[in-house]
Amino acid sequence: MLEHTRIILVKNALSDSLSACKSLKLQGFILPINTEWCGLIVPNQEDIEKATKNISKKTKAFSFLYEHVEDYGWYYHLFNEGKPISTLHIYYIEDEDDTDNINHSLLKDLALSKSHIETFSQLVQTDYHGEEYYLLDLFKAAFQFQQAEYLSYENLESLESSQLEALQVEFLAPPTKKTNFVEHVLGLFAEKLQFMDFSLDNELRAELHVVFQRNLNGFAYRIFFDISERNRLTFRLLTPYRDNQTFQSLRDKHLDMTFVYQNKKEMNELLEKHGYLFIKRANEYINTHPVIIGNVDKIYEQKLNSTLAKYNFKQTNYTPNIIETGGVITYQKAPDCTLMFKHYQGDASIEPMIVFEGKEYFIDQMIEYHKESLNLQLRMGQHFYFSFRTETEFFQTVDKLMNYIEWILQTGVENVVI
Structure with a gap:
């Protein structure tokens, strides 16, 4: 698979960046990249430079907009407190590179590996034709951005839940009007569940719980989001077959979870933090545990x-x-x-x-x-x-x-x- 990476890299604590993303109502994913940088992946390519500028301004931190298309080239735009301060464009085929605004001294101050950024700076000021990939490797090594490879919105959406958990990815919920519980759940997840062939079960809909159903081979699987028990938020997958081993397996696979919250704000945060991975796990479980039976x-x-x-x-x-x-x-x-x-x-x-x-x-x-x-x-x-x-x-x-x-x-x- 050809690499396509499109990510905003923020020199800031993950928790602070997450809070800033919510304040800016950014949608997508956020994850740690290394000890100093976190990564933000947003879906709208047209607005990604604006998002980079805004997150840099909001966090008062350095932020790279970085993209690499393996058969085309790579670039970065670096912002600080919302202002552009360094750019680089490298093309693999076209002769339209832009290396005039690199700001080598600033990159050296920011880099985690001084030796790699020094080699990078020396090479980019020479005839580096044929060394474009090496330049990219030096840049990633200098800032320890190797973990950012293959990270784009489309790629992250296609990953299995276990891969997202291994990367410590957190879902940035779309902006929603937080009215009652059901409407909030619908605003967060209805579109993604619909894409996975789930539909809202209106017969089981109530003020304190919402149910989505997916039919596979004629058998119904249901996802419950529930707050009917006081100060308890429950996510649960119900399968069309019932046995004690299945129930234990669902608990072990985090498909039957209950969280304690103290107020509505905490409840919403738990819903947004854990809901996306839950529906990914549920859909994967359904795909690998179908009922297969003929007319008997x-x-x-x-x-x-x-x-x-x-x-x-x-x-x-x-x-x-x-x-x-x-x-x-x-x-x-x-x-x-x-x-x-x-x-x-x-x-x-x-x-x-x-x-x-x-x-x-x-x-x-x-x-x-x-x-x-x-x-x-x-x-x-x-x-x-x-x-x-x-x-x-x-x-x-x-x-x-x-x-x-x-x-x-x-x-x-x-x-x-x-």
Whole structure:
């Protein structure tokens, strides 16, 4: 991949630069480059020189506007307190270099490596034809800007969340009108989530939480931003399949996080600081953890029929293509005993229940209640699920479900219901 770097390099503490960017309502990314310089990447190329001037003026610091296009050339414009004080343009093909306003003494004062800047200054004042890349290497070594390679707005947006975290990148939120929580979330992330094929779930929208949904292979994944618990900000990814291992994995991958805040300002700062990386991680997780299952209706129905026929249950309702469309399958033995298998559209799980003497009982809850009799190992806070991600897991889930139903029927429904 050809290198394209376009970045504003600010000689200032990261925290102070971040505060200045927010004050200037700059959008993009910010990250540390070395012990003395941080990098600011903004999306609008036309305004990048204005942004460099403004950030230099706001921070009262030196700021390089630096760009390198590998097959074209490189340049920098250096500002101090908003004023241009040094420039350099080097072209690889065209003979239009501009080396008249370098200000060698100033560069030497600013450089972190004096030997490299001295070599740079000596070379640029000679016939350096054929040494343009070497000049660039000397410049980067002099200021320890090697970490700035390949950094542009487009490149950063394409990086995985783990790469952004390794670079310690922070998201500079777009300017938004901070009204209520939901509108603030929408202003910050709606456009980026839409680009990732998420849509706002208006049915689950409320004053204290907002939900975005993405469908993959017909199954629904949801991102929650929530402040319904007092002084708690929660980011959560919900998958169409549910099991304790998945829940633990989501926590380990920072896809189920809660932050404590004291006031609205702190809440907004947490939302802006952590929200972008969260949605990047969530989208990556969805892409690598899809539900892949075909139409298994016939085998599913045959398995239910063959097992339940032994206990004199007859099918009274059947919804075709039930895993994709959702619906209910029911089997009845007598007016007072019915088995129901529910599926919800976009969900990769079975919700089985028994209707006994006019009351509904969830089979997963019955199993949890009788876990000692069933020798079922569930740790504190864990629950029992009938969920799946592949055809193999689906058939294993159905087999497991039918084994538990047989235990219930053999033990006696009246002895098992809770």
